[in-house]
Amino acid sequence: MLPDLFNQEYFLASNAFLIFLLAIILSLYISFRRKTQDLQERNRKLSALRKLDQVMMSYYTDLEEVAQKITDAFALELGYENITLLVLDEKRRLLKSVAMSNLMAGSKRGKIEIPLSDSQNIAVQTVLEGQVKLTQSSQNVFIPLLEQGKGGNLNQVQRPKTTVVHPIKARNKVIGAMSMTLNKASSLDVHKENMEELLDVIGASLNNAILYQDLKVMGWHLAEANKKMQDLDQMKDDFVSVTSHELKTPMTAIRSYAWMALNKSDVVLSDRLKKYLVRVLISTERLINLVNDLLNISRIESGRIEINPESVDLISLSKDILDEIYYSKSTQKNINFVLLEQKLPKVFADGEKLRQVFLNLAGNAVKFSPEGGKIAIGFFTDGKIVETYIKDEGPGIDQEDLGRLFTKFGRLDSSYEATAATGGSGLGLYISKNLIELMHGRIWAESEGLGKGTIFKFSLPIATEEVLAHPEQFKVRPKGEAKGLEPAAMPL
Amino acid sequence: MKRILIVEDDQFLREFYQELLEAEGYILDTASEGETGLRKIQQNEYDLILLDIMLPKLNGIQILSQLKTQRAKNAKAPIVVLTNLGQDVTIKQCFDLGAAGYLIKSALNPDEVLNEVKSYLQKTT
The missing domain is CATH 3.30.450.40 (GAF domain)
Structure with missing residues (x-):
């Protein structure tokens, strides 16, 4: 006899079995789903992390x-x-x-x-x-x-x-x-669990971006401040330029009239009056020199200076300089000049600027030389450069002061006395250093100490064929428009 | 007698150069600003012209450049710039525009100014 399939008992039992089976399957499925969901969740989280990492990197x-x-x-x-x-x-x-x-x-x-x-x-x-x-x-x-x-x-x-x-x-x-x-x-917990590590990454990358933005803003501010400084610098240069010209007009008048009073007076001058007038003249010259130096520095520092190099014969330049100094009225010290002539290659430099430097150094040597002292000018060459030296028998310089010599107003105490008598601005060596360096040279001082005299040396490149083939490398063009170089720009 | 024109705006300096040169026997004419200076140069005959650069109304560079195109060919007087400006570019600009010389006022004593004037006058004769 076939079992009564529709037997209530069997039906119930088989049903219970089915339900049991279903429950197992369902629970398996649910657990599987959960696992998959977990995996998916993990996967998504990892994927998000990877994306964030990409952002960060x-x-x-x-x-x-x-x-x-x-x-x-x-x-x-x-x-x-x-x-x-x-x-x-x-x-x-x-x-x-x-x-x-x-x-x-x-x-x-x-x-x-x-x-x-x-x-x-x-x-x-x-x-x-x-x-x-x-x-x-x-x-x-x-x-x-x-x-x-x-x-x-x-x-x-x-x-x-x-x-x-x-x-x-x-x-x-x-x-x-x-x-x-x-x-x-x-629930809050689920979010929290999912989020924690992601948030750390977000925090770090966002923070980096914020810091970078702050830096950028700071950069803008700095650029702005820089622009303002440049404008101010330009204003300063213009001011120095205009002022120095304005100052020179009355100083020229003082110089001219004092000279006339001293040399072309229609009355006989007492010695005392002569001394006074000489001092007026010297002081005026000193003022004019100071203004010229300030103008020079302003031009050098603002890059408005021009260097036009050419082949220069140092021996003949030295002779010119010595002549000029020898015959100038300020030299009444009976100085014994010695020029140590030798066969020298020509150097590549701006003749006018080099002359200015040479005059400054030779003038200093005279200024600090004792009565009847010796000033020697000599040279040294190694085939690439020519070194020129100017040696005096002056008071000499302390080792530790040697570096300070070439700074702006870097006068040493010992020089103040000489300055008052001969007129110097304390700017000469600073200008010389700048000019020599613009001409691809070097300038320095040597002294064995106080009381042992000083040697000033400068080196300049030799005008070799190679150098002469590329003169533009040694040329310095003034920045800015040529028209703006003089005060109140000369309109045509 | 040599005739000299001075174009100089500063009264003291103008009178100074005038007296200095008159004492040497020259005949002096003066202008205190650029426009009068230019007109005098164009209308009168001189043996030498001393020209400042920083001038009211018309500056020395402008005067030189106008003269370069408008000045009569037979005008012979050399124009010597007498100024306190001294930059290479300015000096070059003046020579390019036909200046015969360039003197820096503050660098010269009166006797040196006289010597320069004499040498420029000799060149023309």
């Missing part, structure tokens, strides 16, 4: 670009929607949006700013407390900033769902907040 340094990449990665990989990244602006005491996910329907990527004083705002609470916050209405994040109408629209677009706002930290400091909305209702 990439060259995106722009804050908003980084923020946008982060929100996009989140929206795409983790299925959140309406993601908004807010950054804390401590100076202005507010939160400002730096990015919104692309998926945020109807958003025009407008900028949102929430003052920290708005304590009702969930994002503000998140940042201030450093805790994750949950809300059922995304309005809480935005509403205080949008006008009534706009807020309403936003609410229609964003059906009320669970919105989580995470604080974003970097180095244990809250630097912003991330608001995100999930489709299904969810």
Whole structure:
């Protein structure tokens, strides 16, 4: 007899078995689903992490670009929607949006700013407390900033769902907040678990971008300050230029009339009056020299100087200089000049500028020489450069003072006395150094110490065929327009 | 008698050069600004012209460049720039525009100015 398939008992038993089976299958399925979901979840998280890593490792340094990449990665990989990244602006005491996910329907990527004083705002609470916050209405994040109408629209677009706002930290400091909305209702814990490591990465990359932006802003400020300094520098140069010219007119008049009074007077001058007039003349010359030096320095420092190098014969230049110094009235010390002539290659230098340097050095030597002292001018060459030296029997210089000689107003105490008598600005060696260096040379001083005289040396490149083939390398063109070089620019 | 024109805006300097040269027997004419200076150069005959650069109304460079195109071919008087400007470019500019010489006022004592004037006058005769 066939079993009664419709037997109640059998039916129940088989049913129970089926149900049992079904339950097992279901539980297996559920566990499988869960595993898959877990895996999927893990996978998504890893994928999001990888995306964030890419953001971090990439060259995106722009804050908003980084923020946008982060929100996009989140929206795409983790299925959140309406993601908004807010950054804390401590100076202005507010939160400002730096990015919104692309998926945020109807958003025009407008900028949102929430003052920290708005304590009702969930994002503000998140940042201030450093805790994750949950809300059922995304309005809480935005509403205080949008006008009534706009807020309403936003609410229609964003059906009320669970919105989580995470604080974003970097180095244990809250630097912003991330608001995100999930489709299904969810508990705080789940979000927290999923988010923690991701948030760390976000915090780090956002912080980098913020730091970079700060640096960039600082860079702008520096560039601006620099521009201002350059303008001021230009103004200073113009001022020096105009002023020195204006000063020279009355100084020329003083010089001219004092000279006339001294040399072409129609009455006999007493010795005392003569002495006074000589001192007026010397002082005026000193003033004129000082103004000339200031003008020179202004031109050198502002790059408005021209160097036109040519082949220069140092021996004949030395002779010219000695002649000039020998016959100039300031030299009444009975100095014994010695020029150690030798066969020398020509150097490549600007004749006028070199003359200026030479005169300065020789003039200094005379200034510091004792009555009847010897001044020797000699040379040395190694085939590449020619070294010229000017040796005096003056007071000499302390080793530690040698470096200071070539600085602006770098006069040594011992020179003040000589300066007062002969007229010097304390700028001569500074100018000489600059000129020699503009001519690809070097200048320095040597002294065995106080009381042992001083040797000033400068070296200049030899005008070899190679050098003469590329004279432009030695040329210095003045910066700026030639017309602007003199005061009040000469219009044609 | 040699005729010299001085174009110089500073009264003291203008009178100084005038007296200095008149004492040497020259006949002096003066102008205290650029426009008068240019007009005098174009209308009168001189043996030497001493021209400042920084001048009101018309500066020395402008005068030189106008003279370069407008001056009568037979005008022979050399124009010597007498100024306190001394940059290479300015000096070159003046020579390019036909200046015969370039003197820097503050660098010269009166006797040196006289010597320069004499040598330029000799060159023309």
